[in-house]
Amino acid sequence: MANGALLFQSIGYPLELWTPHLSRLRPDLDIRTEENPGRADQIHYCIAWKPKPGSLAALPALKVVFSMGAGVDAIVADATYPRHVPLSRVVDPTLSQSMTEYVVMSVLYWHRRMHDLQSLQRLRKWRQIASPRAENVRVGILGFGALGQAAATALQALNYRLSGWSQTPKQAQGVTTFHGREGLEPFLNQADILVCLLPLTPGTRGILDARLFASLPPGACVINAARGGHLVEDDLIRALDSGHLRGATLDVFATEPLPETNPLWVHPKVVVTPHSAAATDPAAFMAHVARTIARVDQGLPPENLVDFARGY
Amino acid sequence: MANGALLFQSIGYPLELWTPHLSRLRPDLDIRTEENPGRADQIHYCIAWKPKPGSLAALPALKVVFSMGAGVDAIVADATYPRHVPLSRVVDPTLSQSMTEYVVMSVLYWHRRMHDLQSLQRLRKWRQIASPRAENVRVGILGFGALGQAAATALQALNYRLSGWSQTPKQAQGVTTFHGREGLEPFLNQADILVCLLPLTPGTRGILDARLFASLPPGACVINAARGGHLVEDDLIRALDSGHLRGATLDVFATEPLPETNPLWVHPKVVVTPHSAAATDPAAFMAHVARTIARVDQGLPPENLVDFARGY
Numbered sequence: 001m002a003n004g005a006l007l008f009q010s011i012g013y014p015l016e017l018w019t020p021h022l023s024r025l026r027p028d029l030d031i032r033t034e035e036n037p038g039r040a041d042q043i044h045y046c047i048a049w050k051p052k053p054g055s056l057a058a059l060p061a062l063k064v065v066f067s068m069g070a071g072v073d074a075i076v077a078d079a080t081y082p083r084h085v086p087l088s089r090v091v092d093p094t095l096s097q098s099m100t101e102y103v104v105m106s107v108l109y110w111h112r113r114m115h116d117l118q119s120l121q122r123l124r125k126w127r128q129i130a131s132p133r134a135e136n137v138r139v140g141i142l143g144f145g146a147l148g149q150a151a152a153t154a155l156q157a158l159n160y161r162l163s164g165w166s167q168t169p170k171q172a173q174g175v176t177t178f179h180g181r182e183g184l185e186p187f188l189n190q191a192d193i194l195v196c197l198l199p200l201t202p203g204t205r206g207i208l209d210a211r212l213f214a215s216l217p218p219g220a221c222v223i224n225a226a227r228g229g230h231l232v233e234d235d236l237i238r239a240l241d242s243g244h245l246r247g248a249t250l251d252v253f254a255t256e257p258l259p260e261t262n263p264l265w266v267h268p269k270v271v272v273t274p275h276s277a278a279a280t281d282p283a284a285f286m287a288h289v290a291r292t293i294a295r296v297d298q299g300l301p302p303e304n305l306v307d308f309a310r311g312y
Numbered sequence: 313m314a315n316g317a318l319l320f321q322s323i324g325y326p327l328e329l330w331t332p333h334l335s336r337l338r339p340d341l342d343i344r345t346e347e348n349p350g351r352a353d354q355i356h357y358c359i360a361w362k363p364k365p366g367s368l369a370a371l372p373a374l375k376v377v378f379s380m381g382a383g384v385d386a387i388v389a390d391a392t393y394p395r396h397v398p399l400s401r402v403v404d405p406t407l408s409q410s411m412t413e414y415v416v417m418s419v420l421y422w423h424r425r426m427h428d429l430q431s432l433q434r435l436r437k438w439r440q441i442a443s444p445r446a447e448n449v450r451v452g453i454l455g456f457g458a459l460g461q462a463a464a465t466a467l468q469a470l471n472y473r474l475s476g477w478s479q480t481p482k483q484a485q486g487v488t489t490f491h492g493r494e495g496l497e498p499f500l501n502q503a504d505i506l507v508c509l510l511p512l513t514p515g516t517r518g519i520l521d522a523r524l525f526a527s528l529p530p531g532a533c534v535i536n537a538a539r540g541g542h543l544v545e546d547d548l549i550r551a552l553d554s555g556h557l558r559g560a561t562l563d564v565f566a567t568e569p570l571p572e573t574n575p576l577w578v579h580p581k582v583v584v585t586p587h588s589a590a591a592t593d594p595a596a597f598m599a600h601v602a603r604t605i606a607r608v609d610q611g612l613p614p615e616n617l618v619d620f621a622r623g624y
Contacts, residue, residue: 094445097471101420101446104470108417109426117585118430124577126569126586133406133593134413157469158416159409257438265436273429274438281445 004044004061005030006293007037009051010068021286026293045293050074057082064088064302066289068280070095070147071227072306073200087306088292092284096150099197099278102225103151106249106271107160107193110221111137115247115271134159140191142207143198143226144170144177145312147278151195163187167203167310188215193223199312200227208232213239219246225277228253233264240269251277316356316373317342318605319349321363322380333598338605357605362386369394376400376614378601380592382407382459383539384618385512399618402600406593408462411509414537414589415463418561419472419505422533423449427559427583446471452503454519455510455538456482456489459590463507475499479515479622500527505535511624512539520544525551531558537589540565545576552581563589 006029008019019031032038043059049068056065057080065087067075072089075081109115113129120127137160141148144164152162152175163176165187170177178187188194194216198204208224209232216222222245224231233254239245249271250264256275264270292302306312318341320331331343344350355371361380368377369392377399379387384401387393421427425441432439449472453460456476464474464487475488477499482489490499500506506528510516520536521544528534534557536543545566551557561583562576568587576582604614618624 097446101424101470105417105420105424105426108413108420112413112417114417114421114585117588118583120586121577121584124572128586128588128591130591134409154469157466158413260436265433271430272433273426274432274440276429276440279440279442 004063005032005038005042006045006047006289007032007034007043007059008047009034009055010047010049013049013068018282018286021283022289025286025290029293045289047289048075051078053078054080056080056085063296064292066090066285066292067306068285070278070280071199072312073227073229076201076306076308076311081308083308086302087308088288088302089304089306089312090280090285090288091146091304092281092288094281094284095278096147099147099225100151100154102251102273102277103195103197103223104154104158106223106225107139107155107195108158109249109271110193110223110247111160115269119268135161137161138163138190138192140165140187140194141175142187142191142194142196143204144172144175145197145199148195148197151197163190185215188212189217191216191220193221196222196224196226196230198226198230199310200229201311203311205229206232208236210235210238213245216245218244220244221246222248223250224248225251228256233262237263237267240267245269247271249273251275316375317344317350317354318357318359318601319344319346319355319371320359321346321367322359322361325361325380330594330598333595334601337598337602341605357601359601360387363390365390366392368392368397375608376604378402378597378604379618380597382590382592383512384624385539385541388513388618388620388623393620395620398614399620400600400604400614401616401618401624402592402597403458403616404593404596404600406596407590408459411459411537411590412463412466414563414585415507415509415535416466416470418535418537418583419449419451419467419507420470421561421583422505422535422559423472427581431580447473449473450475450502450504452477452499452506453487454499454503454506454508455516456484456487457509457511460507460509463509475502497527500524501529503528503532505533508534508536508538508542510538510542511622512541513623515623517541518544520548522547522550525557528557530556532556533558534560535562536560537563540568545574548582549575549579552579557581559583561585563587 040059041061044063047066062085067089112131116129139155139160139162141152141164144166156162165178169179208230247269251273252275352371353373356375359378374397379401424443428441451467451472451474453464453476456478468474468486477490481491520542559581563585564587
């Protein structure tokens with residue numbers, strides 16, 4: 001057939017929520033699953049999330065791999081990944097909108113002392129707690145890519161004072177930007193609420209550690225909506241217990257689901273959510289897949305490609 | 313003296329947080345307190361919040377009364393209020409900003425299922441809960457004045473579908489507006505999250521009752537940041553217990569502080585905050601007072617006047 005087959009390799013995802021969106025757009029496409037992959041040399045496209053190491057290298061006719069998430073660390077971590085095959089990352093406005101909601105909600109939650117007010121409610125205590133004006137609250141976005149910039153725009157509309165840190169220099173209206181290793185310390189020194197939206201790479205693994213927390217102003221809050229691998233959990237607990245940090249909202253963890261015995265579940269200064277900040281929207285994702293396949297059919301390069309040297 | 317005295321009649325407010333802002337702007341002004349009011353016929357201006365009934369009528373030379381809050385119900389409720397004296401209400405961008413934060417935080421909280429996620433955290437249960445896209449969540453602002461319109465603008469930026477209800481017709485870009493008694497039912501029928509920001513008047517007292525809740529779609533959430541007098545507490549509890557309503561965030565109560573024995577404190581579907589959604593900013597309020605006194609000195613009418621016929 002003219003078009004090769006597509007392998008949907010994302011075990012554990014309910015197929016029926018995903019493939020119909022693609023079939024509708026490309027009824028001609030032969031969509032296969034891991035249970036029935038057929039001949040490997042017929043597979044031109046693969047949708048992956050946490051592929052078994054070596055499984056992509058075993059597909060000799062691959063033209064593009066699609067990552068189901070904005071974070072591609074689980075795919076890039078496979079040392080056998082065939083580097084000549086472009087890896088396309090979903091850039092989905094609904095995902096970015098959903099992440100923005102989560103970040104705005106969490107920033108307001110710590111800024112407006114909701115955590116303390118809810119503790120007071122459990123004690124049936126009526127006590128007002130002053131919060132500073134948003135324009136005096138400095139929110140630092142650690143990882144100032146597509147998701148970070150979208151969140152910054154929404155937070156600016158609420159008058160927060162924004163800064164962003166990224167590996168490479170970035171510009172954004174009204175946002176103080178920092179970059180690179182030498183920019184990290186001054187960035188952290190002025191972040192009352194730190195929002196981690198970094199890609200997980202060897203360079204960012206474990207970045208949320210004791211040293212980083214010590215660089216934040218006293219009473220700072222931390223929101224991690226990126227990857228569990230960014231956070232050294234014991235260091236966070238120590239920084240909270242010492243009183244240096246005021247609170248943390250965590251959506252991602254080294255081990256997911258978070259084990260019942262993990263102390264973060266019951267820490268009085270921690271909000272735990274089950275990796276639910278932002279999910280890839282099946283319809284939007286499959287529209288991206290169909291659009292990219294059409295480009296490749298026309299001999300054009302796919303979009304939103306991962307740079308393997310950077311790891312994202 | 314050329315200017316009459318000003319009486320700061322708001323017992324219980326820490327004077328030192330308020331009067332210096334006015335003294336700085338008007339060093340010539342004779343500012344008096346209830347402890348030392350001096351001669352009543354020298355008092356031209358009065359700052360009030362919950363005046364003792366009759367206390368304003370006892371000031372024969374009053375030119376303007378200033379309400380310390382956006383809600384003037386406690387002043388208007390005094391039947392002896394001298395109606396020929398203009399009552400000026402604070403319209404303060406910091407108050408409106410603060411209310412917007414509270415409303416956005418509470419809408420996100422119910423939309424993004426934070427209440428359920430926090431219950432799951434207490435059980436150490438990892439379970440994702442889907443939430444609709446913001447563009448499919450209909451937020452209805454009951455009371456579409458200055459505060460309601462500011463909140464609507466911020467919610468629109470997050471893609472929520474907005475509607476507003478007010479006593480008199482109002483227009484706002486991208487907001488479906490309803491008004492008057494006949495507009496209430498169709499407005500309620502389409503409000504997944506209802507935000508009450510009404511002024512408290514005889515016509516709106518007890519408006520949040522069983523009948524109103526029944527008109528909301530099943531699973532609706534209610535946020536009351538207006539006045540406790542709007543809410544029939546028992547009706548709310550019944551609507552929550554029946555499962556018709558999913559949750560409520562309440563900042564205001566019939567009796568404040570909320571008594572320890574009030575069942576709202578411990579209701580599993582209710583978030584209680586201690587009348588802290590939005591506080592008048594002393595500096596901004598006193599700037600408004602100084603500006604208004606200067607206008608009156610020049611023979612101009614004061615601004616932001618309360619219409620006693622409407623009650624707000």
